[in-house]
Amino acid sequence: MSPSFLFFLLFLLKFNSLSSHASSPPPSVYDTFVNCLTINSVPQSEISKIVYSPNDPSFNSILQAYIRNGRFFNSSTTSKPVIIVTPTVESQVAGVVICTKQTNLQLKIRSGGHDYEGISYISDVPFIMLDMFNLRSISIDTNDKTAWVQTGAILGELYYNIWKKSEVLGFPAGVCPTVGVGGHVSGGGYGNMLRKFGLTVDNVLDARLVDVNGRILDRKSMGEDLFWAIKGGGGASFGVILAFQIQLVTVPQIVTYFRVERFIEDNTTTDAVVQWQNVASKIDNDLYMRLLIQPITVKAKAKGAKSTKSIRATFIALFLGDSSRLMSLISKEFPLLGLTKQDCLEMSWIDSVLHWANFDSTTKPEALLNRKGDPLNYLKRKSDYVQTSIPKNGLESIFEKMISLGKAGMVFNPYGGRMGEIAEGETPFPHRSGILFKIQYSVNWHEEGLTAEKDYLSQIRDLYSFMTPYVSKNPRQAYLNYRDLDIGINDQGPQSLEKGRVYGTKYFKNNFDRLVKVKSMVDPQNFFRNEQSIPTLRKQRKMF
Structure with a gap:
């Protein structure tokens, strides 16, 4: 075989090899x-x-x-x-x-x-x-009243595990037991003990997080800036939070719960709502009174008569004490509620958790371990903050608007107490002093299809617009955990910082700029991103 022929064969084999490689599909x-x-x-x-x-x-x-x-x-x-x-x-x-x-x-x-x-x-x-649902271990230490909880756990599992260890320990977090710990805590965390103990993030001691480089960090190794950012700034902008160490709180052996319904046909109901605004954030810190305002249909009692539309005001409370002390407080400071001793139910803290989650009185705490939750609804939520009491004529016009819309309702969540004692910059969550109550706008529906969705979304947006004169301004504040894409979306393009500021100042006020600096330091290439994430100072190429 001549050298030239051998060279030709080697070239042919090499060429075939390259051709085969070039035509093979890339790995998926x-x-x-x-x-x-x-x-x-x-x-x-x-x-x-x-x-x-x-x-x-x-x-x-x-x-x-x-x-x-x-x-x-x-x-x-x-x-x-x-x-x-x-x-x-x-x-x-x-x-x-x-x-x-x-x-x-x-x-x-x-x-x-x-x-x-x-x-x-x-x-x-x-x-x-x-x-993260597989990462849900919970470790309770009753001696120093702390716990480590992985972020895939739900609040119900956390409450149940605390109760199993102690009947006089609790934790200030949300009332819905199927909410995941990761998002709830890193977004601020709001529950019915906040007037006594503050937000969930006000009771966080440490955390474990995977950063953009794949390192597992705790509070010491991540540094105080990043630790500050994930306590209310939304963890998904900065890394993957694995677990939080939390400070448990002492709760009395007996707490008191009540749920009282009033209707606007009663001439005192609107006056009671006015009084609630002036009392709920100033009354004893042991008392948290939520107020639900909902349009309802009242069936006619007489045969052949038409149903009518009305507004129902529902006052739901947790009091960290017995009913006698509660009655004394209410009769003195909130007489228009008309609370009676029969309305007050004394129970353990864990049973109050079940009541707030709408379980009946026979339900055992094991129900909190159910991760499935309520039947699936179509829903939309929005939020606002109220700094000045809404006058009676304003409430009357709001009620008329809600009746005309049909289904969109509101939940008033009172502030005051411990919330007013914590500085706005202590955590990214800035809505502290000067707030009377937070509003959650709510609409649920069961009908399928885009027509129904368009109708119900229009209702809640219309109600939100109508409330403009009565809520915070410059900025009109919003709560991160009531995520609302109506107030701004970031496409992560060249104007990422400017677009992020639109929703960022509503969620975080002046804390937004510090969050941007932390983000730019720990994730400069903006890997951890979503439609409302914290942007970086540096302009990014469009990444999705």
């Missing part, structure tokens, strides 16, 4: 992601247990298990993740962050799925969803 995102995970501390034998592609039979059931808003449940119209990952140990979370960066996809982080706009599990661009 799934393959790239899985290969990366196996390099980063996830054994091949564990992959099938925690990583799901859309072709996996369990994919849809896992995706839908923690969707709490029917608007985003439709399998044909709701965008789906490219991959779902359900880690079982902390090191796997670190691997997910590293490997998602390699795919150049967006990462969405879900704990309980109660984010009202669904941004933890939907997106307009390809994304990987990190679902």
